Amino acid sequence: MTKFTYNEIKGGVCAATGFRAGGVYSGIRRNRTKKDLCLIMSDVPCSVAGVFTQNIVQGAPVVVCREHVKHGTASAIICNSGNANTCNKDGIMVANRMCGLVSEVCGLPPEEVLVASTGVIGQRLDITPIENSMDKLYSSLSRDGSADAAEAIMTTDTHPKEYAVEFELMGKVCRIGGIAKGVGMVCPNMATNLIFLTTDVSISSEMLQKALSSDVKSSFNMVSVDGDQSTNDTCLLLASGLAGNETICEDTNYFNLFCKALNVVTVKLSKMLASDGEGATKLVTCEVTGAFSVKQARTIARSVIKSSLVKAAMFGADANWGRVLCAMGYSDDRFEPSMVDVGFRSNKGYVAVCDGGCGVDFSEDKAKEILSEKEITICVNLNIGREKAEAWGCDLTYDYVKINGDYRT
Amino acid sequence: MTKFTYNEIKGGVCAATGFRAGGVYSGIRRNRTKKDLCLIMSDVPCSVAGVFTQNIVQGAPVVVCREHVKHGTASAIICNSGNANTCNKDGIMVANRMCGLVSEVCGLPPEEVLVASTGVIGQRLDITPIENSMDKLYSSLSRDGSADAAEAIMTTDTHPKEYAVEFELMGKVCRIGGIAKGVGMVCPNMATNLIFLTTDVSISSEMLQKALSSDVKSSFNMVSVDGDQSTNDTCLLLASGLAGNETICEDTNYFNLFCKALNVVTVKLSKMLASDGEGATKLVTCEVTGAFSVKQARTIARSVIKSSLVKAAMFGADANWGRVLCAMGYSDDRFEPSMVDVGFRSNKGYVAVCDGGCGVDFSEDKAKEILSEKEITICVNLNIGREKAEAWGCDLTYDYVKINGDYRT
Numbered sequence A, B: 001m002t003k004f005t006y007n008e009i010k011g012g013v014c015a016a017t018g019f020r021a022g023g024v025y026s027g028i029r030r031n032r033t034k035k036d037l038c039l040i041m042s043d044v045p046c047s048v049a050g051v052f053t054q055n056i057v058q059g060a061p062v063v064v065c066r067e068h069v070k071h072g073t074a075s076a077i078i079c080n081s082g083n084a085n086t087c088n089k090d091g092i093m094v095a096n097r098m099c100g101l102v103s104e105v106c107g108l109p110p111e112e113v114l115v116a117s118t119g120v121i122g123q124r125l126d127i128t129p130i131e132n133s134m135d136k137l138y139s140s141l142s143r144d145g146s147a148d149a150a151e152a153i154m155t156t157d158t159h160p161k162e163y164a165v166e167f168e169l170m171g172k173v174c175r176i177g178g179i180a181k182g183v184g185m186v187c188p189n190m191a192t193n194l195i196f197l198t199t200d201v202s203i204s205s206e207m208l209q210k211a212l213s214s215d216v217k218s219s220f221n222m223v224s225v226d227g228d229q230s231t232n233d234t235c236l237l238l239a240s241g242l243a244g245n246e247t248i249c250e251d252t253n254y255f256n257l258f259c260k261a262l263n264v265v266t267v268k269l270s271k272m273l274a275s276d277g278e279g280a281t282k283l284v285t286c287e288v289t290g291a292f293s294v295k296q297a298r299t300i301a302r303s304v305i306k307s308s309l310v311k312a313a314m315f316g317a318d319a320n321w322g323r324v325l326c327a328m329g330y331s332d333d334r335f336e337p338s339m340v341d342v343g344f345r346s347n348k349g350y351v352a353v354c355d356g357g358c359g360v361d362f363s364e365d366k367a368k369e370i371l372s373e374k375e376i377t378i379c380v381n382l383n384i385g386r387e388k389a390e391a392w393g394c395d396l397t398y399d400y401v402k403i404n405g406d407y408r409t
Helices: A060-070 A091-106 A128-139 A146-152 A205-218 A253-275 A294-306 A308-315 A322-329 A364-371 A398-405 B060-070 B091-106 B128-139 B146-152 B205-218 B253-275 B294-306 B308-315 B322-329 B364-371 B398-405
Strands: A007-009 A019-024 A037-052 A073-083 A113-120 A161-169 A172-181 A194-199 A234-239 A283-291 A341-346 A349-355 A375-381 A387-394 B006-008 B019-024 B037-052 B073-083 B113-120 B161-169 B172-181 B194-199 B234-239 B283-291 B341-346 B349-355 B375-381 B387-394
Touching (some): A037 A060, A037 A128, A037 A194, A037 A205, A060 A091, A060 A113, A073 A091, A073 A194, A091 A113, A113 A234, A146 A161, A161 A253, A172 A253, A194 A253, A205 A234, A283 A294, A308 A322, A349 A364, B019 B146, B037 B194, B060 B234, B091 B128, B113 B194, B146 B172, B194 B253, B205 B234, B205 B253, B294 B387, B322 B375, B341 B364, B349 B364
Parallel strands (some): A194 A234, B073 B113, B194 B234
Antiparallel strands (some): A007 A161, A341 A349, A341 A375, B037 B073, B341 B375
């Protein structure tokens, strides 16, 4: 088996063979300049996998979509922004009706249509604008439609997020791509907000689910913007099988290769989500090395990236590493504080600030220069093992407060 | 036994018989206009109880103080602000030396001196200014010194926090009072930052510790400003016994009465801490009723009060109750979303916004009026039991970001 290599390609959620997408303005949102309804469609029935929010309060689309994913095959995803269709008396009916509308216009069984919604919680989602837009939405489908779909699922995102790669599997050229939106209510513990992924690899639903469930632990679950876990988080992965490889049905080297390619896409989208956190000016990575286990590294990295005090310090380009140790100390994992080294890294270089749990002399000017970059890494070495993990977040800024102080009205 | 009544009195940490306090500027802080060193002294050896941070990274004063509390009796508390004496190579030595200095000037055994520090983590605490100020500090002790001591322990607090009550126990007039500082790195799970309490009730160390350990669960552990748990959180309670009551040595009605009085003081100080959270413009209370257990009510109330999205909405006086349900949903406790009622209350009245998990029509103007007050309550009824709890926090504002974006430099 050859070493894993891949190329970035264009096309986002339509990069894989067999997928089209589109997005339109339907009228759910008041702002007519932004699309608010998207459709992603496969030419053939797909294997499907999904990961959903662990919040006890779940959006109606999550309830419906989870059932449809259990069906094992799916061909379409419909998603609106502007209203989460959550905590409503008739939410389930509306979510089912959204699937039904796609079913009618495309001639698919309704249970092969997946559904998601994002936006305000607790307001009724009027089905009328969606009904009235179905023909327009269906007509908008195209192989070039990824950017439109990515725009239609945005809420307070400042730009659409799409990414795709191609790689070789059993001598066939294969693709994985996707679109994502995140930004508010973004937190570890789930596939952050909405992520729709497609691939043309031929793989069984069981193995697809196994790949996705494992993947999110090192990708979307390692993203935190504000520690709030949404009621509507949904990550879906459709596999058309049109790449023509022999179907992956078990845990082979080919499966591992597919998982690697998937992780390239999901980690890239994770970083896009983190760096476009509400009000963010910086992508902040916490890299934990020297850990006893991957779980320990992940727990500690997430605790650092979630800390409001660390995030505010990063906004101020302030090398206040004591807050990093503090956030590590209240994570759910244990470690030996007197072994810990901490440093900050960016394109401008690296500065060590803590050695064996104690402060070291360092140049404040150099630290300021490093932390003033757009992408910075908090480097933590636990010095007790060989495992590592990364978590991604952003700084805490005035604009986060501004955006969230008056989002709904 | 008579019904429990109490009166608010002046005097703070010196309200109880037998206590003097003082605060001076020693030179630890660069800002000469604020005191940075305080001493609290009892005329007689006291029973002592303490509760400390659960952070794995612990300040040197916490390590030393915890040992001294185990000693069972204590007579003095020394505390500096401006430097946390945490993550330093010689921190333990410096903390011990602080106790030693008080021991020398007052003629006490060093293990009867308690110590605490607050401020920046990871910088050496120079003992010299403390040594040079000991005579001045000792001379500053007075029965009127509570306000000076309260000022000396402040960091980014905007005002000193002190409170005291008197009540009757076995026919004797007794007092409990204290001072506190909080504001940054304030979070549930521990006696929030520094709280020094005194009483003249006669009570054994064992019962005093029992009272304090139980009390913090419904007081300081229910406060959250930013979810960051400090490395230096310390809550100390000294009992001089000079009220002359028969010593409380077991779990009697008198003990319960003492616990009630203690809770009046700690809840009041908790609310002071929450309303003076960094950048806060409002005291936000989350009241959870109809819970199956107190533990459930507490867990859910804390989850709501910690949510950045809820806090930002309160800043914007935005009745975005979906964020309340969302934060409840990712707490560590389970409940039935379709049973939940939510409303907002303040001096301007009450507005119901969610009934049985679904939104209800309400006046946005009325909600805005209610949420524009300085003290607001988020009312959650789980409708499954009879237990309840309250948690206290504040709104998330531009100033929180400003204060923490450049605190250290």
